[in-house]
Amino acid sequence: MTDKPVMRARLRAVRDAAIGPPIPPPPQFVERLRPGLVVASYVPVGGEADPASFVAAALAAGGRIALPHVVDRATPLRFLAWAGDAALLPGPFGLRQPAPDLPPLTPDIILTPLVGFDRRGNRLGQGAAHYDRAFASHPDAWRVGIAWAAQEVEKLKTDPWDIPLHAVATEQEWIEP
Numbered sequence: 001m002t003d004k005p006v007m008r009a010r011l012r013a014v015r016d017a018a019i020g021p022p023i024p025p026p027p028q029f030v031e032r033l034r035p036g037l038v039v040a041s042y043v044p045v046g047g048e049a050d051p052a053s054f055v056a057a058a059l060a061a062g063g064r065i066a067l068p069h070v071v072d073r074a075t076p077l078r079f080l081a082w083a084g085d086a087a088l089l090p091g092p093f094g095l096r097q098p099a100p101d102l103p104p105l106t107p108d109i110i111l112t113p114l115v116g117f118d119r120r121g122n123r124l125g126q127g128a129a130h131y132d133r134a135f136a137s138h139p140d141a142w143r144v145g146i147a148w149a150a151q152e153v154e155k156l157k158t159d160p161w162d163i164p165l166h167a168v169a170t171e172q173e174w175i176e177p
Helices: 004-019 052-060 131-138
Strands: 039-042 064-067 078-082 107-115 142-146 165-167
Touching: 039 052, 052 064, 131 165
Parallel strands: 039 064, 039 107, 107 142, 142 165
Antiparallel strands: 064 078
């Protein structure tokens, strides 16, 4: 087992080489959608898998979309309401995000970008613990990672604050630990 910074660097390179078209939302995701449901998504950065088809499915079902708004490494992210045609502003770490004055929403589903994952639902993120803190703040939200199959590892080392995913969607399969 290797340490997290080394693994992040290796898996970012793997992820960047695996970029493909948006991953289609599987039936297990679509079946959960309903009018008014809040889906927290993200705008991909670098080689992150694009959740655009999941957002489209949620909107088609009458759902609402929220995107993360990040201030800095230490401040917890907030999920802010976003209409698909609303302008996004530059944020820290190369993010594009909604304006800070948009209303916060409580997510029912959180779509999460991944650096790496294992079949136990463990995830490796960017290292700032933004999503772990968001998961802890929204414990009832269904946590779904979106990644390329090449980002899967045998086993990730976890820390006490790590909160596992309920599912991972890849271009090859739907994984539920």
